Amino acid sequence: MEQLVFLGTGDAMGVPRVYCGCAICEEARKGGVNRRYRSLVAVEAERTGENQGNPFPFGEEEGFLIDCGPDWRSAMERREQRFAGQVLVTHAHFDHIGGLPEWADACRWLDRKGQLYAPQEVLDTILRQYPWLDRNLDLHTVDQGVTLAGWSIRGWKVNHGKNGYSYAYRLEKDGFVWAYCSDSIALPPEQRGLLAELDLLVLGTSFYHETAEFSTRSVYDVKEALELLQEIKPKRTIFTHMSHDIDLRRDYGLPEGVEYARTGQTVLLR
Template sequence: MNQLTFLGTGDAMGVPRVYCSCEICTEARRTGENRRKRSSVLIHGGGDFRDQHVDGMFMIDCGPDWRSQMEDQGMRMVHTLLITHAHFDHIGGLPEWADACRWLGVKGRLYAPREVIVTIQGQFPWLARHMDFLETDNGIELGGWKIRSWKVCHGHNGFSYAYRLEREEYAWAYCSDAIDLKEEEQELLHGLDLLVLGTSFVHELAEFSTRSVYDMQEAQELLRVLKPGHTYFTHMSHDVDVRQNYKLDEGITIARTGMTVALG
């Protein structure tokens, strides 16, 4: 059975934030229930996914916690990445991944929309020695999944991309960094069995023009329109306490690091 494992569920700064002594950051340091590395997921066929040669396995995003996320799972390599956008919390691990490719003598495969690839190559021009860059703009297939990408509003931070994956009449989507989606941006989020959606705060009070990701209240309003089978919230800041019951709508789960869910 195809499965998804959350390697990280944190926002751009992760939890705890190094400068912060709030209750949630303090708890994250003490017992770790709220400890969150930067958001990333692994798609695999179940079983022992620590085998680096498993066919069809890939990750979405490769942030600065990539190395420790791999160690957490007892993994030594993943050959294929799917990138949502070129912000540091989503690509900061690429130099370490490239180094792993170099030492293992393999050529990594990095999939992303063309404009994301251009930005990555501008930031890390030497990466092409260790990986192939492959565009998703016209649709791709990975591990038996038919995948479509489209640009979504990332608010004050510009844009990101979301992905819709379909296989054997099962459809799910990954949309970690978005806010204020217009109808055309929501189109591929309809008819989903599962949605992974970024929600940085329970209720964010900052001026809307300065914000970049849905909060949980806004996300629930969106979900009442989209009606996915189940939703997992990710990309959470130190505002979110996983020990609390926020009385979310039915069919919503706050994702935790290491959580594995079935895809189908």
């Protein structure tokens, strides 16, 4: 059995915001449910008694991470994991790639090559920012699709509003189909096709209702996302990439089959 683990559920700034004294940030500072690290998920075999305490559990065939932001190291420490073999990246913004140098350094000290997967234009941007990464990481383009840990994966470019573009991924294995779309907004019809007929959708929603001028925005809010769900109709949806506007102690009256991600949450992929 395989599972999806939410290691990070926050937006680019995380929660708490260092400057903010709002009730949500204060609750997060005390270790509450609103403590959110930058977006990061693991796709892996379900942890059992046999592998629960293994600090090197994930080789190149056993699982992978999606994204590698600046909270990658703390996520690894929290779960007592000492190696990550494969990382699939959605786009080259700091909150999604800021941990790549630390990952590469871990690979150097362990004398193991990490496997980094992304669309070619994302890889090009990453190497402009971190030109030494390919010393310790093998870089693979996913423009024609890729198979990781048995998952058949297709990526496509999605609108990221004022921040340009990101990539979403559709993953299929043994009849289970899900998609990861952490950074998008106002998807036009041609970008929604691979979101059809999903067992699970992981979708980024930074605010419940964002009032900023639309031209300044980059991620769906919850109200907009719920409208999207009425069209694409996934069986289950989990909202991630949340700012300090979302309070997990509050009942938002979300429809059946829709929920907010929680740090450390585990979801079986079946």
